[in-house]
Amino acid sequence: DAGITQSPRYKITETGRQVTLMCHQTWSHSYMFWYRQDLGHGLRLIYYSAAADITDKGEVPDGYVVSRSKTENFPLTLESATRSQTSVYFCASSANRDRGRFFGPGTRLTVL
């Protein structure tokens, strides 16, 4: 199916474990983004990528690592999960930086 997909949709993990959230888009969009959404904070940008092998920090990058070896994939890794990283994570893509973002369905992550 065309579009942007995220996996898993739900994940429960424990403090200190490494977790990787996957994001895949079929539009060949140059830009990809990771956001987290929390009550009281809204959507906040974690990392973004302007093209394959180019990534940059957003507003809240600490504790997260990203890579982009292929245009269509943009995985987000929590190297050592903490309870404060319990959140809903959205991946998004766009053709250009000043175009609308197309969001995936989200991953609900719970860190116990």
Added chain:
Amino acid sequence: SQKIEQNSEALNIQEGKTATLTCNYTNYSPAYLQWYRQDPGRGPVFLLLIRENEKEKRKERLKVTFDTTLKQSLFHITASQPADSATYLCALPHAGNMLTFGGGTRLMVKP
């Protein structure tokens, strides 16, 4: 500091009326502004982009205005329907590639 303000209280209106949502911002000089819709449990959906040199933009029943002097955007839904019930987010660019979102306003359209 930069700030985007949307009314955090839900807006309740009757079906058929026009809904008007407000997005105010400070310490931004955005080249454009975007509006999104978000339904519970789902990702935001891009609706409209309006540029700084555009005063108004329309798409079907949606109308967006952008006043860079007042630092405000208004989002109107005419002939509102219960299916329009959702949270609406405005977003502004900053620092090149980043897009910052407001907290959103929840719209409830009652039949």
